[in-house]
Amino acid sequence: MEDIIANGVTSLGAVFGLDLGQTNLVIVTLGLICVGSAFHFNNTIAKWFSPVGWVCVGIYFYLGAEHYFDISDPVLIFMSIAALPVCIAYGGWEAVLLREGRSVEAVDWLRGAVFWSAMPYLAIQHVPMLNAGIVWFTAWNTSLFLQWTGAGDIQLGQMMVDLGTTSESWSSWNGNKWLLTDTLGEGGFYVPMIHADGTEVNIGFVLGCSALQSMIVFVGAIVAVRESPWKRRARALLITIPLIHILNVFRNAGIIWMHVQYNQNWSLNGLNIFDFGHAYAAKFLSLGAMFLMALVLFDLLPKLHSHVIAILDPLFRIFRIKLVTN
Numbered sequence: 001m002e003d004i005i006a007n008g009v010t011s012l013g014a015v016f017g018l019d020l021g022q023t024n025l026v027i028v029t030l031g032l033i034c035v036g037s038a039f040h041f042n043n044t045i046a047k048w049f050s051p052v053g054w055v056c057v058g059i060y061f062y063l064g065a066e067h068y069f070d071i072s073d074p075v076l077i078f079m080s081i082a083a084l085p086v087c088i089a090y091g092g093w094e095a096v097l098l099r100e101g102r103s104v105e106a107v108d109w110l111r112g113a114v115f116w117s118a119m120p121y122l123a124i125q126h127v128p129m130l131n132a133g134i135v136w137f138t139a140w141n142t143s144l145f146l147q148w149t150g151a152g153d154i155q156l157g158q159m160m161v162d163l164g165t166t167s168e169s170w171s172s173w174n175g176n177k178w179l180l181t182d183t184l185g186e187g188g189f190y191v192p193m194i195h196a197d198g199t200e201v202n203i204g205f206v207l208g209c210s211a212l213q214s215m216i217v218f219v220g221a222i223v224a225v226r227e228s229p230w231k232r233r234a235r236a237l238l239i240t241i242p243l244i245h246i247l248n249v250f251r252n253a254g255i256i257w258m259h260v261q262y263n264q265n266w267s268l269n270g271l272n273i274f275d276f277g278h279a280y281a282a283k284f285l286s287l288g289a290m291f292l293m294a295l296v297l298f299d300l301l302p303k304l305h306s307h308v309i310a311i312l313d314p315l316f317r318i319f320r321i322k323l324v325t326n
Helices: 004-015 020-040 044-048 050-063 065-070 074-100 105-125 128-149 212-223 230-262 273-300 302-325
Strands: 154-156 160-162 167-169 189-195 200-205
Touching: 004 020, 004 050, 020 044, 020 050, 020 105, 044 050, 044 074, 050 065, 050 074, 050 105, 065 074, 074 105, 105 128, 105 212, 105 302, 128 154, 128 189, 128 200, 128 230, 200 230, 212 230, 212 273, 230 273, 273 302
Parallel strands: none
Antiparallel strands: 154 189, 160 167, 160 189, 189 200
């Protein structure tokens, strides 16, 4: 079955000599500029670009679903595909508000939350020195935790670059290390983990293993609450970012330990212990931890809570209508 959106974006990029990944990056960058401009500038013209920006952001996340199909991650597959209709819906909501000359604080907050979540992440993702540094730091912390707890003498291999068909070491890679201009493979910059005797663990750390996505979601949500003083927002950031990192190190160490101990003797409906732990168990626990942290933040930043409820209100109304109809 053909993907009309992917084919359309590919055809658009071909006009300018860009591949799908490069075209998608240009689209989301333009989309975030539109959304960010509407958030930062109290200008009617800037705000009218916001609905277009929402559609661009939705397309970016939608096209990212292909990667999650490749690694069989059902949670992120659903979230990526759902992002497009959700972004179109919020873009339409903004268009209606603009046409009626009204504004909603929560919608303004959502613009800022998306901008300050996605833009820093994209910047880190496309600056190889930052990308590789965060990958190495996460892998190093996980290795230290495994050794400290006695769960295994797991060490770091050499930083590698996935070129798609082959891989080469970071030191041998001739690409620009300050601005990513090459299209890399799915692994991007990664660190393979090895046992003390040099044998491979068959697990590698990539940027997605750093929980940067989770951190940056909270950063965007907190920074965009302009009604709260900066001291409160800074306190909220100091609570969430280190805590997410610590929980992520524990998660990564647990997955590696289970893989080393049970990979040969465990299977569930065709899933090995790594796939089950990574795509299901760890994901469930991570989402639960994020929910609990959100509750803490709602107490610290009450305005954040009111914004989230207001943004979800259209969905609540749809469910209420369905329940009444049924």
